[in-house]
Amino acid sequence: RKEVEQDPGPFNVPEGATVAFNCTYSNSASQSFFWYRQDCRKEPKLLMSVYSSGNEDGRFTAQLNRASQYISLLIRDSKLSDSATYLCAGLTTYKYIFGTGTRLKVLA
Amino acid sequence: NAGVTQTPKFRVLKTGQSMTLLCAQDMNHEYMYWYRQDPGMGLRLIHYSVGEGTTAKGEVPDGYNVSRLKKQNFLLGLESAAPSQTSVYFCASSSGTGLAKNIQYFGAGTRLSVL
DSSP states (O other), rough: OOOOEEOOOOOEEETTTTEEEEEOOOOOTTOOEEEEEEEEEEEOEEEEEOOOOEEETTTEEEEETTTEEEEEEEEEEGGGGGGGEEEEEETTTEEEEEEOOOEEEOOO | OOEEEEOOEEEEEOTTOOOEEEEESSSSSSEEEEEEEOOOOHHEEEEOOOTOOOOEESSTTTTTTEEETTTEEEEEESOOOOEEEEEEEEEEEOOOOSSSTTEEEEEOOEEEEEO
16 A cells, blocks of 8 residues: 555546545654645646645645544635646655645636 | 756666766755656655765665765766666755745656666
8 A cells, every 4th residue: 555645536627616635644653744736747846735723825725634644635716727736745754755646637 | 046956857768878867956955855756656755865975765766876975966876777767757855944844846857768
């Protein structure tokens, strides 16, 4: 079993829809979590850090559930420009472990 | 505002050839990382470094070596390239201190094909 798992998708949603991704992790020693966005043939870029209390940045909300060992990303009012692959990552000491990514395609 | 710079951007090798990928960061970051990304596999950690002169193995270190002789540079070497090493390689760095200590910044990637 991979240490960090994501549904690869693709998630095809209409513009304006709300979409949610989950990511499960198996290492309870993981200290910090992140969501990265990766466009086709580009490098990953940080979207959000994920805090236990939850955090929101505009249309994006991230949550961490330590008891159930998952993190989530909610995107409201999806835009065409949100189409990308979303990677979750967990940090344990110095090492980051990434999920395989979830592909999102927002349709006009 | 360079950030993390990887060279080269593309390379084609023949089986058995050697090469070195260079990663340079200008953010004075302590930690540096090399990943490979293959379809359906996500980012997998090859080696990492927590400071000048130190290196450690990640998930998939076999067939690769690294060096961190200077804080700003992290080199990834392939001594005898194999077709299984065809991949996209990303370098990343993070500061290790302060509020943004755990945020990783990535280079643009190196696309390597081994024939």
